[in-house]
Amino acid sequence: MPKPRSRKFTLSPVDFRNSPIAGRGVFARQRFAPGDVITPYAPKQRKVPADSAEAIAAADTKLTLLSERVFVIIPDTDVPGGWLTNHSCNPNAALYSSGDGRIQCIRPILPGQEVTIFYGWVTRNEPGRDPCLCGAPACRKTINFDVTDDDARAYQTATPEGDALRARLDEYAAFLTSIDQTQVLATIEATLIEMHQAPEAPL
Numbered sequence: 001m002p003k004p005r006s007r008k009f010t011l012s013p014v015d016f017r018n019s020p021i022a023g024r025g026v027f028a029r030q031r032f033a034p035g036d037v038i039t040p041y042a043p044k045q046r047k048v049p050a051d052s053a054e055a056i057a058a059a060d061t062k063l064t065l066l067s068e069r070v071f072v073i074i075p076d077t078d079v080p081g082g083w084l085t086n087h088s089c090n091p092n093a094a095l096y097s098s099g100d101g102r103i104q105c106i107r108p109i110l111p112g113q114e115v116t117i118f119y120g121w122v123t124r125n126e127p128g129r130d131p132c133l134c135g136a137p138a139c140r141k142t143i144n145f146d147v148t149d150d151d152a153r154a155y156q157t158a159t160p161e162g163d164a165l166r167a168r169l170d171e172y173a174a175f176l177t178s179i180d181q182t183q184v185l186a187t188i189e190a191t192l193i194e195m196h197q198a199p200e201a202p203l
């Protein structure tokens with residue numbers, strides 16, 4: 001019977017090290033093919049109810065992940081994981097928030113390449129909050145999609161403001177489709193509905 005291969009020869013599939021995009025990033029140590037799970041979002045994490053004070057307070061870290069609409073995953077940042085993945089406007093991977101959250105390959109990735117995802121952040125009254133330094137030819141220059149209070153009020157209304165927001169969203173949807181990130185649209189839609197229902201931004 002062959003001896004099981006010793007674990008000490010197993011390389012981690014990714015490295016966490018300094019990135020030319022920002023801070024620490026995630027780098028492949030092996031080839032990945034579309035569909036491969038690259039790394040868990042947070043190997044060590046807490047999962048708390050989405051409406052808990054802890055979840056709301058942790059949102060400021062920009063690292064929390066809404067899972068199955070009811071839980072928020074809070075990564076333990078002492079343990080590196082997919083939460084270190086940088087944003088790109090032409091990413092090679094995608095973030096999925098179901099279960100414990102994971103980073104999954106969408107384009108072939110070679111050893112040494114940085115793994116990137118599309119954050120899909122929606123901000124309110126904070127245009128230009130998150131400048132993008134991804135370097136992709138079609139970089140959008142900002143990571144966040146900003147919605148003003150007026151936009152939130154006009155969402156899905158037959159008004160000039162509603163039409164203008166719809167045109168921006170259609171353009172964004174076409175862009176997301178062109179980079180295989182259509183899963184981001186559901187998050188944006190859910191956020192817009194929430195903003196529309198609470199049209200005054202909290203102080």
Ligand SMILES: [Zn+2]
Pocket residue numbers: 088089090132133134135136138139140141142
């Ligand atoms: Zn960019």
